[in-house]
Amino acid sequence: MWSTIFRSSVTGKTRWYWRSLFTMQLKSSEFQVLFTDGLNELAETFKKNQYELRIAGGAVRDLLSGKQPEDVDFATTATPDEMKRMFQAAGIRMINNKGEKHGTITARLHNENFEVTTLRVDVQTDGRHAEVEFTTDWQKDAERRDLTINSMFLGLDGTLYDYFKGYEDLQNRKVRFVGSAEQRIQEDYLRILRYFRFYGKVAPKPDEHELQTLEAIRANSSGLAAISGERIWVELKKIVIGHHAAQLLEMMYSLGLARYIGLPSEGNVDEMKRVWQNVKGHSPKAMTILAALCRRSEEIERMDLRLKVSKEEKTLALFLVKYRQDLCKNGDQQDGLKTFTDFILDSRELDTRMKVSELLKYQGEHALLAELGQWTVPRFPISGHDLRKMGITTGKEIGATLQKLRNIWKKSHYQMDKEELLSYVQS
Known part of the structure; x- marks a missing residue:
């Protein structure tokens, strides 16, 4: 040496x-x-x-x-x-x-x-x-x-x-800038987020930052305003799914970073911390955690404008903000997963199962999450062809009858077969 x-x-x-x-x-x-x-x-x-x-x-x-x-x-x-x-x-x-x-x-x-x-x-x-x-x-x-x-x-x-x-x-397991933290940051302001990303990757505890590093970040936080949303999103996603994510996001708010990187300026940090505890160990998507910061769908729209997130990421966040209360409250204690499987079966979107999985993570419904992972999507046994064979010919009547039978089938926990369901048409 x-x-x-x-x-x-x-x-x-x-x-x-x-x-x-x-x-x-x-x-x-x-x-x-x-x-x-x-x-x-x-x-x-x-x-x-x-x-x-x-x-x-x-x-x-x-x-x-x-x-x-x-x-x-x-x-x-x-x-x-x-x-x-x-x-x-x-x-x-x-x-x-x-x-x-x-x-x-x-x-x-x-x-x-x-x-x-x-x-x-x-x-x-x-x-x-x-x-x-x-x-x-x-x-x-x-x-x-x-x-x-x-x-x-x-x-x-x-x-x-x-x-x-x-x-x-x-x-x-220390994360430090080379030489002067202020100088390194001013060379590329994205290094502020890289610092937090690597802190979550390396540091064993969430609160062992060097004071001078945090002060350099605070003093230069506005520099992130000029960094493209795409570059910020790449780093932010990695921070959110890394170690100490809740504490690091809270720290980023306290240092004044939120408004420069697309996060809600008055983000619901307490809700985010609650959700982080729920999702730990369950491989959450980044948006599952960030959605907790948003109280309204308008905040998701603003986040998208700044960060240019993917369509899948945006629709997941909107889904969580919309259904995080109502869908879980509507769940029947005795029916367990059925409220959620009915929702999946009624949806026309291909990624609804993924969204429901993230919702269960968000709310800490770990038993239901495990059950959903084992659930196989059942096939509704009735088709329009079956009804036409029974003499129902108009499109409107076929649609109404299919919906009626589908509701009966759902109430049976998807157990009724074709003959049982068609008996309701005959009656």
């Missing part, structure tokens, strides 16, 4: 930080599994051309936590042009050139895609986007990243390169 002092002046303000390089060797099974034929060939290509290649970002964090990363990103000292020349000379196919302006080249080897990004430094930022320059300095690239636990690199020989005590923070 060695240490030094460095100076940063990305935003025009010169700041000094203490920085240390920590290294160690990783030889875990999760790390070894990464070495497919494709990665071995990629590594050999970079080595042959004398460019460094390391694993970067979230994959390093996952590997150090003993998890198998879902996605693996790579960083390199080679520029995009140098990578293209190198890959072309080696006969390696390149795809998805959209990332090239940001320094990313995607190579395809042995039916695998490998995203490799040139080391960068921010030369100018506006809180949403950054103008970057390429560099060969690993420390400078680490400095521009958001959180210490996301700023580490892992060499393909298993050597960890940690410049900002990310490994120590990961071991202690």
